[in-house]
Amino acid sequence: xxxxxxxxxxxxxxxxxxxxxxxxxxxxxxxxxxxxxxxxxxxxxxxxxxxxxxxxxxxxxxxxxxxxxxxxxxxxxxxxxxxxxxxxxxxxxxxxxxxxxxxxxxxxxxxxxxxxxxxxxxxxxxxxxxxxxxxxxxxxxxxxxxxxxxxxxxxxxxxxxxxxxxxxxxxxxxxxxxxxxxxxxxxxxxxxxxxxxxxxxxxxxxxxxxxxxxxxxxxxxxxxxxxxxxxxxxxxxxxxxxxxxxxxxxxxxxxxxxxxxxxxxxxxxx
Amino acid sequence: xxxxxxxxxxxxxxxxxxxxxxxxxxxxxxxxxxxxxxxxxxxxxxxxxxxxxxxxxxxxxxxxxxxxxxxxxxxxxxxxxxxxxxxxxxxxxxxxxxxxxxxxxxxxxxxxxxxxxxxxxxxxxxxxxxxxxxxxxxxxxxxxxxxxxxxxxxxxxxxxxxxxxxxxxxxxxxxxxxxxxxxxxxxxxxxxxxxxxxxxxxxxxxxxxxxxxxxxxxxxxxxxxxxxxxxxxxxxxxxxxxxxxxxxxxxxxxxxxxxxxxxxxxxxxxxxxxxxxxxxxxxxxxxxxxxxxxxxxxxxxxxxxxxxxxxxxxxxxxxxxxxxxxxxxxxxxxxxxxxxxxxxxxxxxx
Amino acid sequence: xxxxxxxxxxxxxxxxxxxxxxxxxxxxxxxxxxxxxxxxxxxxxxxxxxxxxxxxxxxxxxxxxxxxxxxxxxxxxxxxxxxxxxxxxxxxxxxxxxxxxxxxxxxxxxxxxxxxxxxxxxxxxxxxxxxxxxxxxxxxxxxxxxxxxxxxxxxxxxxxxxxxxxxxxxxxxxxxxxxxxxxxxxxxxxxxxxxxxxxxxxxxxxxxxxxxxxxxxxxxxxxxxxxxxxxxxxxxxxxxxxxxxxxxxxxxxxxxxxxxxx
Numbered sequence: 001x002x003x004x005x006x007x008x009x010x011x012x013x014x015x016x017x018x019x020x021x022x023x024x025x026x027x028x029x030x031x032x033x034x035x036x037x038x039x040x041x042x043x044x045x046x047x048x049x050x051x052x053x054x055x056x057x058x059x060x061x062x063x064x065x066x067x068x069x070x071x072x073x074x075x076x077x078x079x080x081x082x083x084x085x086x087x088x089x090x091x092x093x094x095x096x097x098x099x100x101x102x103x104x105x106x107x108x109x110x111x112x113x114x115x116x117x118x119x120x121x122x123x124x125x126x127x128x129x130x131x132x133x134x135x136x137x138x139x140x141x142x143x144x145x146x147x148x149x150x151x152x153x154x155x156x157x158x159x160x161x162x163x164x165x166x167x168x169x170x171x172x173x174x175x176x177x178x179x180x181x182x183x184x185x186x187x188x189x190x191x192x193x194x195x196x197x198x199x200x201x202x203x204x205x206x207x208x209x210x211x212x213x214x215x216x217x218x219x220x221x222x223x224x225x226x227x228x229x230x231x232x233x234x235x236x237x238x239x240x241x242x243x244x245x246x247x248x249x250x251x252x253x254x255x256x257x258x259x260x261x262x263x264x265x266x267x268x269x270x
Numbered sequence: 271x272x273x274x275x276x277x278x279x280x281x282x283x284x285x286x287x288x289x290x291x292x293x294x295x296x297x298x299x300x301x302x303x304x305x306x307x308x309x310x311x312x313x314x315x316x317x318x319x320x321x322x323x324x325x326x327x328x329x330x331x332x333x334x335x336x337x338x339x340x341x342x343x344x345x346x347x348x349x350x351x352x353x354x355x356x357x358x359x360x361x362x363x364x365x366x367x368x369x370x371x372x373x374x375x376x377x378x379x380x381x382x383x384x385x386x387x388x389x390x391x392x393x394x395x396x397x398x399x400x401x402x403x404x405x406x407x408x409x410x411x412x413x414x415x416x417x418x419x420x421x422x423x424x425x426x427x428x429x430x431x432x433x434x435x436x437x438x439x440x441x442x443x444x445x446x447x448x449x450x451x452x453x454x455x456x457x458x459x460x461x462x463x464x465x466x467x468x469x470x471x472x473x474x475x476x477x478x479x480x481x482x483x484x485x486x487x488x489x490x491x492x493x494x495x496x497x498x499x500x501x502x503x504x505x506x507x508x509x510x511x512x513x514x515x516x517x518x519x520x521x522x523x524x525x526x527x528x529x530x531x532x533x534x535x536x537x538x539x540x541x542x543x544x545x546x547x548x549x550x551x552x553x554x555x556x557x558x559x560x561x562x563x564x565x566x567x568x569x570x571x572x573x574x575x576x577x578x579x580x581x582x583x584x585x586x587x588x589x590x591x592x593x594x595x596x597x598x599x600x601x602x603x604x605x606x607x608x609x610x611x612x613x614x615x616x617x618x619x620x
Numbered sequence: 621x622x623x624x625x626x627x628x629x630x631x632x633x634x635x636x637x638x639x640x641x642x643x644x645x646x647x648x649x650x651x652x653x654x655x656x657x658x659x660x661x662x663x664x665x666x667x668x669x670x671x672x673x674x675x676x677x678x679x680x681x682x683x684x685x686x687x688x689x690x691x692x693x694x695x696x697x698x699x700x701x702x703x704x705x706x707x708x709x710x711x712x713x714x715x716x717x718x719x720x721x722x723x724x725x726x727x728x729x730x731x732x733x734x735x736x737x738x739x740x741x742x743x744x745x746x747x748x749x750x751x752x753x754x755x756x757x758x759x760x761x762x763x764x765x766x767x768x769x770x771x772x773x774x775x776x777x778x779x780x781x782x783x784x785x786x787x788x789x790x791x792x793x794x795x796x797x798x799x800x801x802x803x804x805x806x807x808x809x810x811x812x813x814x815x816x817x818x819x820x821x822x823x824x825x826x827x828x829x830x831x832x833x834x835x836x837x838x839x840x841x842x843x844x845x846x847x848x849x850x851x852x853x854x855x856x857x858x859x860x861x862x863x864x865x866x867x868x869x870x871x872x873x874x875x876x877x878x879x880x881x882x
Contacts, residue, residue, distance in 0.1 A: 113809055113810070165316050167370065168316070169345075169347075170371040170418065171375050174343075176374055180370070185359075213797065228771050228774075231696070231698045231771075232698070
């Protein structure tokens with residue numbers, strides 16, 4: 001392998017780095033050896049598989065939209081304001097990142113479940129969340145939101161407030177500054193944050209299982225379908241796992257592409 | 271007075287009271303950390319002082335610490351800020367950068383662009399209209415930034431060291447352009463260049479340590495500085511003391527011969543470094559000061575000799591040619607005599 | 621309980637274990653003829669639904685045969701089969717159904733014939749207070765009743781389908797979970813009005829759910845087989861443990877947990 005290396009990086013770092021990369025990639029490659037290739041198409045096009053894949057894509061897109069709607073203001077508040085307990089709020093918002101998803105599911109039940117704190121209120125308005133696709137989207141949004149907030153907040157801090165200050169002195173109202181300056185400046189980060197959220201939503205399993213249930217076409221997303229197929233049809237489980245890996249690779253590839261687009265946040269001076 | 275500001279920021283030790291007349295260009299001079307940018311930020315509405323009042327032509331900009339707190343956000347002040355860096359919005363073309371102000375004021379896209387073209391032409395940057403900021407040179411970008419600030423038709427223009435990031439030749443062209451556009455405007459220019467103050471300003475304010483230490487008409491302040499820092503900026507030697515019949519007596523007991531401002535009056539004497547002759551032995555002159563060399567500093571085709579003098583009560587400096595410096599065998603610690611004629615000294619009350 | 625060091629200690633322990641076994645009384649005595657010879661350790665792979673009973677039985681077994689160690693590993697039967705076929709070092713396998721055991725016998729991984737040691741039937745689990753007033757199996761199909769079942773792919777799910785077919789009642793579940801614990805979770809949290817799980821699961825859940833028996837459950841009786849695995853390095857101990865599980869004390873324990881007789 002031809003690696004151009006800055007002379008300040010020791011050779012052993014590269015050796016360990018290669019070990020690390022192989023560590024991540026090898027199991028995924030190994031999985032492809034377990035795929036029942038002759039029946040691959042049949043396995044992944046069974047009605048239950050297709051239903052699970054479509055449901056996963058649908059709910060993940062909805063969750064991503066919810067993440068953007070909720071996450072952009074959240075990131076702005078964390079990056080652009082100062083208030084008492086801000087560090088605590090940030091830590092709490094990022095909590096789903098480190099919590100086992102099952103705990104997320106239990107927490108969501110306590111909040112939005114039929115007997116949860118808000119469940120009665122929703123029931124009153126004729127909205128039932130339990131066992132609905134909405135519950136899946138809620139679970140996915142819950143676990144995916146920190147990715148977007150994290151990505152946006154650091155990008156907002158990096159971009160600084162100077163362009164925004166200039167825009168304000170030019171007579172732009174705060175909403176105009178947000179729309180015409182702040183958002184365009186952090187757009188690459190918004191995009192990659194959204195893609196990451198989508199990927200996280202796509203892989204969501206524990207919280208969905210605990211909070212939403214598992215019913216074909218309604219709440220059984222691809223990870224749940226894989227988990228279930230493992231019981232009786234390991235071949236189908238492996239095939240579907242590969243599909244999920246491919247979608248993830250596609251998504252990550254997309255993020256990398258957007259991040260290599262010439263950075264918009266480059267200084268105006270040259 | 272059109273702009274009147276009085277503000278305090280405890281954390282930065284900032285306490286300033288300032289007025290600017292309509293149509294006047296005020297220069298603010300001062301070293302780094304003097305509080306110049308803090309002042310601009312308060313006027314622009316980007317920084318909230320702990321206490322103070324500000325108004326423009328009788329309309330309040332802010333009033334903090336009183337009974338009714340008032341704070342006009344920056345976008346409602348009509349005050350544009352031009353910073354050291356152009357800070358052109360990187361995602362917009364030069365034209366749309368300039369059109370940003372008019373757009374924000376509610377003009378249509380076409381109308382705003384038409385206004386923007388006028389201003390780009392005004393700063394001789396019409397050919398740059400479709401360029402992206404990333405492709406512009408420093409001077410071009412600052413030109414566009416000037417157009418952008420002016421296109422917002424501000425009542426007051428704030429310039430924060432607008433030329434300091436540019437190289438000398440680019441800065442001088444831009445300085446001429448700024449002189450033209452600032453001639454009829456109300457503006458505050460923060461700078462550490464005396465040349466900028468002389469070029470743009472009707473009046474200067476000198477700040478140090480968060481406070482105004484001196485102010486007045488530009489020429490007067492720069493020719494007759496009252497504060498050592500101002501003298502340093504203006505490139506003058508400043509000797510302070512008390513007026514006498516001969517001229518001035520310093521606290522160290524040294525008499526400076528020059529025109530008299532009356533005995534007993536607190537007074538200052540200013541001498542240009544180039545007017546001082548440097549000798550190894552005491553020469554015959556109106557004024558002779560014994561000094562000890564503290565530092566030598568190359569300045570283009572001359573050498574600045576920085577010295578300390580206990581009799582003068584502070585530091586003095588003179589400019590000599592490299593040949594003369596060699597002949598005198600100058601080195602820190604050397605004892606010398608500074609000599610200058612009475613006619614080269616300007617003595618004035620302090 | 622883990623003594624794997626000096627052989628002399630092992631011998632001493634075996635002697636003490638032997639003497640203590642001699643002094644112990646009870647119905648299990650006849651099945652422990654080889655007591656004095658038992659030593660070492662075995663690993664038992666058991667279905668998750670056996671967690672409670674097997675933990676108790678292993679402790680009792682170890683106490684009875686001092687110097688022996690029974691390592692337990694619980695998981696879904698299918699998972700355990702996967703692990704065993706992939707070479708996991710297990711001596712004994714106790715499955716929650718005959719289907720998974722058959723996978724191992726087909727693969728020639730079982731020593732001798734599996735022995736059935738318990739049965740289990742479905743029961744209706746409802747939240748405490750039974751908010752939807754469920755009384756019969758047919759009530760689960762009523763409109764508005766939110767029933768959660770196991771997915772057909774897992775044992776309790778296939779049992780559910782068998783009951784549905786036998787009774788002619790067809791359910792419209794709001795969720796088909798992949799594990800009993802998930803069904804119980806939905807019921808105990810009140811998200812669902814009712815769930816179908818095994819009697820033993822409801823017993824183990826304690827007061828968090830209430831069980832309602834129904835006659836149709838006899839259409840799907842789940843049988844638990846246990847067997848020694850071919851790879852076992854301690855066949856004697858494995859056989860002794862299986863004897864213990866299928867013996868009187870084991871049966872007493874299973875009955876207490878709600879299991880039926882094989």
